């Protein structure tokens with residue numbers, strides 16, 4: 122089969138790496154890809170948001186399956202367009218992708234179908250939102266309704282912070298139309314887990330759970346990033362808890378989407394929190410996580426193509442996926458200055474020095490004059506399996522220490538709490 126992977130980050134390199142191991146896959150194209158995906162197939166110079174050009178390429182290249190990584194093209198209707206042309210594609214339709222692309226829609230869905238979630242309210246009127254904030258117990262989470270490239274969520278510990286977040290979204294319109302509505306949730310406390318599941322619209326098959334690290338600095342300090350590392354599985358999230366989350370959250374969400382007339386097919390990502398009152402869902406995403414993908418796919422023993430095809434064609438109940446019991450730890454290496462301004466174009470050395478047991482997933486990289494250079498804020502992630510979380514962690518960091526580029530920054534505490 123010939124595959125097209127849409128996107129160009131670490132998640133997409135991990136997808137390409139895993140799919141390249143399938144005996145059924147003969148060729149993989151990635152659009153736009155990075156230096157890592159180029160080493161496993163061919164990159165196409167097409168942006169992930171250019172749906173027409175992607176559809177043209179899929180037709181011309183006789184692609185047998187397109188797998189969409191990022192949320193923006195999903196929300197913009199890439200799956201609908203491909204389906205309209207008879208092109209097989211993995212991912213939810215634009216209507217189903219609203220589960221991530223509209224926080225208001227997902228909040229209403231959670232409320233209507235009784236999914237355990239934080240108490241909250243949706244506002245489209247700025248003054249009403251301001252009045253609500255003045256009465257609510259702190260802290261609060263203010264979320265712009267639409268997609269805001271990961272920047273639309275503020276955890277407000279004071280009323281001033283909450284009011285300022287509202288001002289930015291609803292008055293200054295810094296997120297454009299994405300901030301026309303806001304969701305204001307109570308901020309719960311507890312540990313967070315990402316639990317993703319494949320679904321063909323009926324069957325829900327969870328992947329192994331993972332945790333990510335959103336803040337830039339050790340100890341979860343500093344601004345939010347796209348994710349600075351992760352590990353799988355979290356020891357504090359038992360298989361019984363995972364089963365409970367599937368039954369109380371993921372399966373009802375898939376049934377709810379079908380009942381609402383927008384059946385969900387693809388991978389559904391539930392951002393969970395383990396609170397004293399039980400497991401709650403904080404958000405849904407309509408895609409694979411980044412960097413969760415980089416620490417879960419190395420643990421998948423089965424062929425990834427099988428569940429992907431079953432999500433597209435139905436019959437996921439007949440697919441069996443096996444997982445390695447070995448934990449996996451992934452450490453993201455970033456450009457100095459990220460998530461603020463940073464420079465690119467620095468030569469990356471030492472990747473040949475990493476051991477065979479470590480996987481280097483590129484994110485912001487490109488090839489320049491035959492050399493791999495930095496090309497983004499998150500440059501790459503080093504993932505390693507081990508007999509224990511400690512072994513996986515040590516191995517990941519040993520391999521990180523082999524790789525160099527000017528201004529390289531990484532967190533030193535990825536999975537540290539998981540090591541006894």
Ligand code: GLY
Nearest residue numbers: 333348410411412
């Ligand atoms: N790891 C967070 C995300 O993929 O949205």
